[in-house]
Amino acid sequence: xxxxxxNNTSLPISPSFQVQFELDYGAFQLAVDLSLPGTGVTVLFGxxxxxxxxxxxxxxxxYRAPKGYLEINGNxxxxxxxxxxxxxxxxxxxxxxxxxxxFPHLTVTGNLQYGLKRIDKPSNSSVEQILELLGIGxxxxxxxxxxxxxxxxxxxxxRALALNPEVLLMDEPLASLDxxxxxxxxxxxxxLHRDLNIPVLYVTHSQQEVAQLADYLVILADGRxxxxxxxxxxxxxxxxxxxxxxxxxTVWDVTVAEHEVDYHLTSVAFAxxxxxxxxxxxxxxxxxxxxxxxxxxxIVLEKPITTSILNVLTxxxxxxxxxxxxxxxxxxxxxxxxxxxxxxxxSAQLLELNIGMTVYVQIKGTSILx
Amino acid sequence: MxxxxxxxxxxxPTVLGFYLLVLMGPNGALGRLTAELGLGTLPFTFAGLVxxxxxxxxxxxxxxxxxxxxxxxxxxxxxxxxxxxxxLDIFFSVVVPMAKPGFLTAFILGFTHTxxxxxxxxxxxxxxxxxxxxxxxxxxxxxxALEYGEAHQLAGILLLFSFTVLLLLYTVLKTYPIVHQxxx
Numbered sequence: 367x368x369x370x371x372x373n374n375t376s377l378p379i380s381p382s383f384q385v386q387f388e389l390d391y392g393a394f395q396l397a398v399d400l401s402l403p404g405t406g407v408t409v410l411f412g413x414x415x416x417x418x419x420x421x422x423x424x425x426x427x428x429y430r431a432p433k434g435y436l437e438i439n440g441n442x443x444x445x446x447x448x449x450x451x452x453x454x455x456x457x458x459x460x461x462x463x464x465x466x467x468x469f470p471h472l473t474v475t476g477n478l479q480y481g482l483k484r485i486d487k488p489s490n491s492s493v494e495q496i497l498e499l500l501g502i503g504x505x506x507x508x509x510x511x512x513x514x515x516x517x518x519x520x521x522x523x524x525r526a527l528a529l530n531p532e533v534l535l536m537d538e539p540l541a542s543l544d545x546x547x548x549x550x551x552x553x554x555x556x557x558l559h560r561d562l563n564i565p566v567l568y569v570t571h572s573q574q575e576v577a578q579l580a581d582y583l584v585i586l587a588d589g590r591x592x593x594x595x596x597x598x599x600x601x602x603x604x605x606x607x608x609x610x611x612x613x614x615x616t617v618w619d620v621t622v623a624e625h626e627v628d629y630h631l632t633s634v635a636f637a638x639x640x641x642x643x644x645x646x647x648x649x650x651x652x653x654x655x656x657x658x659x660x661x662x663x664x665i666v667l668e669k670p671i672t673t674s675i676l677n678v679l680t681x682x683x684x685x686x687x688x689x690x691x692x693x694x695x696x697x698x699x700x701x702x703x704x705x706x707x708x709x710x711x712x713s714a715q716l717l718e719l720n721i722g723m724t725v726y727v728q729i730k731g732t733s734i735l736x
Numbered sequence: 737m738x739x740x741x742x743x744x745x746x747x748x749p750t751v752l753g754f755y756l757l758v759l760m761g762p763n764g765a766l767g768r769l770t771a772e773l774g775l776g777t778l779p780f781t782f783a784g785l786v787x788x789x790x791x792x793x794x795x796x797x798x799x800x801x802x803x804x805x806x807x808x809x810x811x812x813x814x815x816x817x818x819x820x821x822x823x824l825d826i827f828f829s830v831v832v833p834m835a836k837p838g839f840l841t842a843f844i845l846g847f848t849h850t851x852x853x854x855x856x857x858x859x860x861x862x863x864x865x866x867x868x869x870x871x872x873x874x875x876x877x878x879x880x881a882l883e884y885g886e887a888h889q890l891a892g893i894l895l896l897f898s899f900t901v902l903l904l905l906y907t908v909l910k911t912y913p914i915v916h917q918x919x920x
Contacts, residue, residue, distance in 0.1 A: 428814055454817040455825075461818035467811050471833045480829070481819035525819070 381405055381439045381565070383533070387424045388433040396420050396431070396589040404439045406581035407559055407566045409597075411573075417589035418569045422537050425567065426461050427454035438533050439565075460526030460564075462536040466518035468510040474521050475506045481529045493528050499561060500524045500554050516547035520554060527562065534566045540575065555579055573608075577601075577617050577657050578735045602697055602704035604687045609695050609706055614660040616706050617735070622652045631676075638701020642676040643732055655735040662730040663707035665696065667717055669726050677729040681705060683721055686714065694719075698727060738802075745795045753859025756788050760860070780862045785870075788860040789850045797846040804838025805831070837909050844905050848898055 381404025389396045396417045402408050410418040423429040425436060427443065430451060436444040438459075443452045468477050478493070497503045500520045510518055519539055526534060539555075540548045552575075558566070559579060568579060576583060576597075583600040585592040585608065593606045602616050603609060620634035620641065632646040634654060641656070648654065670678055684704070685697035694714040696707040705727060719725070744752055760778040761767045767777045778784030808831060816826040832839075854872045861868030863877075871890060878887035 426818060428817070453822075454814075455820050455822050459818060461815075463811070463815065465811070467815045469812060469815070469830060469834075471836075480816070480821075484820035484825070529819070 384437040386435040387431040389431040394589060398591055400594055403582050405565050407568055407579050408582040409576050409580035410569045410584050410586060411576050412586035413571055416586040418586050419537055422535050422569050426459060426535055427457055458532040460529055460531035460534040462522050462526050462539045464538045464541050466522040468518055468522060470510050474508055477521060477525050478528055485529055492530055496524050496527050499557055515543050516550045519551060534564050536568045538569055573613050598704055602706050604685045604695060604697050610689055614706055615657050616704055618656045618703055620654050620656050622648050622650050636703055638703055639679060646734060657733040657735055658729060660706035660708040664728045665707055665709060666726045675728040675730060679727050681725055681727045683719060683723045686719060741798045742795045744792050749855030750859060752792060753856035757859050760784060779860055785857060785861045785868055788856050789853060792856045793846045793849045796849045797842040800838050800841040804835040808834050844901055848901055
């Protein structure tokens with residue numbers, strides 16, 4: 367994200383995570399060897415049983431993988447060859463569980479203080495910033511059972527963040543909440559993303575959360591890594607099942623360029639041009655994330671002069687996959703931005719689409735994520 | 737071990753008392769040990785009564801404690817570990833406060849159960865006046881001597897005592913959010 371401050375340059379080692387684990391539970395095996403960026407939000411995505419939570423628990427030290435090497439921004443937390451295993455309570459991490467997991471016998475303040483009392487140098491200013499960020503300042507005297515599910519989860523996030531951890535681990539923090547509560551928390555997560563300089567490892571099986579939060583995406587299946595890379599690269603990879611799904615989409619990071627008040631439109635700029643979107647309530651220069659569903663993208667060979675669709679862009683075809691069920695997934699490049707289009711196999715044949723061809727894409731609709 | 741601690745629940749008290757009497761007597765294994773240590777033998781002493789009562793009431797103390805520890809589960813312990821608490825720290829800062837209702841229930845059940853004890857006490861203590869005679873036995877003595885008035889008095893006191901304890905237990909337990917939540 368262009369908005370994130372990257373002031374980690376003072377570190378002697380460039381921030382990164384080395385994550386290698388092997389464990390065997392008989393019915394389930396995990397074998398992972400990842401090198402992840404030490405900044406931004408890395409999402410571990412997969413269906414249930416893919417091993418994403420197991421991997422996160424190994425990173426936290428809640429599980430001890432018999433074979434493993436784990437290095438977080440220069441700190442080695444596990445090196446099974448040397449017999450090194452730092453117990454969870456000695457790891458400078460924050461962990462947010464699927465259920466908020468607050469201490470029921472302590473008030474919100476008590477829960478927030480619990481970790482603070484146990485670290486060397488608590489900084490009060492950041493706690494106040496966190497309370498404000500998560501909007502829980504008015505709940506401090508309450509006991510957890512007097513909070514709503516969404517409030518509880520926000521307190522849990524604050525409790526983890528208050529320790530100013532080296533890394534924040536989040537295990538499907540929204541999964542146990544209903545749609546309304548999710549919508550209540552997502553903006554907070556978006557703000558976390560922008561305002562705090564703490565790297566996040568975020569486990570989810572929700573594509574919406576991936577699109578909204580991820581900078582870097584790891585796709586897991588059956589305890590193995592299917593794909594690992596930046597969000598836009600991974601989302602548009604044709605060899606990963608995501609691109610084939612009905613909800614397949616690409617995500618573009620854009621900035622607000624101009625408001626066309628008369629037409630109730632806003633133009634946003636990306637690396638290779640501009641898009642016209644329904645009015646966005648944001649100042650010029652604001653960074654946004656735009657989601658473009660593959661099903662909303664159509665392809666024409668000649669530049670359409672008379673079309674009702676505003677967003678027509680020049681693109682180069684970089685890949686085509688036929689799903690053998692009448693649908694083709696086309697990967698395109700608009701300048702440097704990757705884009706996916708779902709079209710019928712018949713259209714792909716009639717238009718004689720080939721890799722390397724220059725075509726025009728019409729984008730019927732977009733969603734603004736934040 | 738778990739089953740052994742529950743044995744007194746189903747074992748007739750006189751049977752337990754009898755075995756304890758034999759075990760702690762001059763020819764029993766425990767009796768010989770205490771004699772070797774210069775403590776004499778335990779039967780027909782107040783110390784013997786205490787040992788027998790502890791064993792007899794053990795399940796009433798272990799059961800609620802075990803139930804509470806199980807109900808706490810792994811989750812709060814894991815949360816505490818991610819918040820920099822060492823295992824010992826977790827025990828005192830999370831397990832003990834969360835298990836408070838369990839400790840209270842265990843204490844009161846154990847205590848009241850011991851107060852009303854008869855069979856084991858008779859076997860091991862032997863109903864010696866001023867030494868090993870307990871309230872429940874005194875009631876028995878009064879009834880034997882057809883002193884119903886005195887028996888009524890003592891029985892009434894025990895009834896009132898038991899009821900008050902039960903009332904207190906539930907009033908206090910209700911104030912704990914965890915229990916409150918669990919029983920809602």
